[in-house]
Amino acid sequence: MKTTVENRFIWYNGEIVNVNDAKINVLAPTAQFGLNVFEGIPCYFNEEQKQLYAFRLDDHYERLLRSAEMLEINCPFSKDEMKKALIDAIKANEYDENLSVRQTLFVDGFGSWGAAEPVGMFVAPIPKRNTGKEYNKTGLNVCVSSWRRISEDMMSPRIKCGANYINSRMGQREALKNGYDTCVFLNRFGKLSEGPGSCLFIVQDKTLITPLLTDSVLESITRDTVIKIAPRLGFNAIERSIDKTELYTADEAFLCGSAMEITPILSVDGQKLNGGEAGFVTEKVHSEYLAVVKGEKIYSDIKITPVY
Ligand SMILES: Cc1ncc(COP(=O)(O)O)c(C=O)c1O
Incomplete structure (x- = not known):
């Protein structure tokens, strides 16, 4: 079943959930200090082949891991797990249009800007037509x-x-x-x-x-x-x-x-x-x-x- 943007499914810490059910603590370092690293991964739909292609996935994950390493955010996921999370999140919405997929590693919990854990991840596909003006x-x-x-x-x-x-x-x-x-x-x-x-x-x-x-x-x-x-x-x-x-x-x-x-x-x-x-x-x-x-x-x- 096709989802609306307000009710789309996202991958959140290992589960596919409605975006409204994915909760982050308001005091989490990601919410207070922008303590997260992320990628915007473009995916394009090929009408003729009825196929959606994710662009340069390995390069996106390598950059994500470099960003995480620089900020000492310990990534608990392998590249294959991150790839699977992206594919699962897209499939859950049955998207057959161009997307920008936000994949974010974030520092959750009650720590400060110096905190290193706990680290969570979400993967949220955004239809390209819904990105900024x-x-x-x-x-x-x-x-x-x-x-x-x-x-x-x-x-x-x-x-x-x-x-x-x-x-x-x-x-x-x-x-x-x-x-x-x-x-x-x-x-x-x-x-x-x-x-x-x-x-x-x-x-x-x-x-x-x-x-x-x-x-x-x-x-x-x-x-x-x-x-x-x-x-x-x-x-x-x-x-x-x-x-x-x-x-x-x-x-x-x-x-x-x-x-x-x-x-x-x-x-x-x-x-x-x-x-x-x-x-x-x-x-x-x-x-x-x-x-x-x-x-x-x-x-x-x-x-x-x-x-x-
Ligand atoms: C500051 C900045 N520069 C450049 C880019 C372009 O990077 P990319 O081509 O990997 O999307 C982005 C987009 O993420 C950006 O935020």
């Missing part, structure tokens, strides 16, 4: 945030943990308040880093350029996928630090991420890019990305996992 746009008017991206010497931007999203929130709320769809951050050295929930590419002379991972950037799986896809489409992809001026004067630019896919940037601080239209390179990368995630195109170095 900025993730469902065909083009974005962005600003360069007045907030800087968190840096390695403070809170590692490589850790995908709830608390890091406070920095994202500051940038996103400022952007919305000023009439933009979202923002890009500079890092503490004044170089471009990333968006609040996505990575940045600029395109110059058909070359895709993205900030270094050491420029205060999450180790994004979509960013890595774009770097793998681009040469197959005849475009160079390089990683280097980028000045703000290069964004304003780029031929094209886009944000990318599991939720964002590949979304063109139409303007920066009111200055149009490519005449305010999606660019040719961006569109080619986006359609190739969609073909790969849906299993229409197979790349030997990009793994997808059938759910059904």
Whole structure:
């Protein structure tokens, strides 16, 4: 039986339960301090094959475990158990549409921000159409945030943990308040880093350029996928630090991420890019990305996992 979003089933500490029955103590460190690490795992439905594919599962779990290790959150589950939990949660809802699956390890109990246990896990599939507004746009008017991206010497931007999203929130709320769809951050050295929930590419002379991972950037799986896809489409992809001026004067630019896919940037601080239209390179990368995630195109170095 198909579920509504408000009554969907989730995997919660080993059981499939209605989302309303999954309870977390209000004093738990995850609730009070954002002490959790998580992944947003994209799954795409292939209409022709009547199959749902989970994208780069192993890479998502490896990043989840790296985030957990950095925060000394002991993960009580193996990769296979995490994979099975994701598949069971999707099957429980009989989903046959594109999803973003939230898989979260969290610190529960009555401890403080220094607590290491108990650790729980939930897996909650979210139909893609129900994800945030900025993730469902065909083009974005962005600003360069007045907030800087968190840096390695403070809170590692490589850790995908709830608390890091406070920095994202500051940038996103400022952007919305000023009439933009979202923002890009500079890092503490004044170089471009990333968006609040996505990575940045600029395109110059058909070359895709993205900030270094050491420029205060999450180790994004979509960013890595774009770097793998681009040469197959005849475009160079390089990683280097980028000045703000290069964004304003780029031929094209886009944000990318599991939720964002590949979304063109139409303007920066009111200055149009490519005449305010999606660019040719961006569109080619986006359609190739969609073909790969849906299993229409197979790349030997990009793994997808059938759910059904
Ligand atoms: C801050 C930040 N940067 C980049 C990304 C893109 O990462 P991925 O492509 O793995 O979804 C995300 C999304 O999770 C993010 O939150």
